[in-house]
Amino acid sequence: MSTSWAGGTDAIIERMEQMTSLFVEETRKSMYKGASATHCEECGEEIPESRRLAIPCKYCLACQTKLEKSSK
């Protein structure tokens, strides 16, 4: 009886998840082009793998924070 409704909800959730992952993907792409650097382009500090995997990044956390603040 309620299978069509349940199916519809699943479809909506699935679409939302797709949109969310697409949005995350686009955000990542717009932030940096290409793959993460293994070392910070600013200070040469090695970027932790966990950070590189989380977002494609060129800078260590300290330099990233500094650059974001100075760009505003």
Ligand SMILES: [Zn+2]
């Ligand atoms: Zn750095």
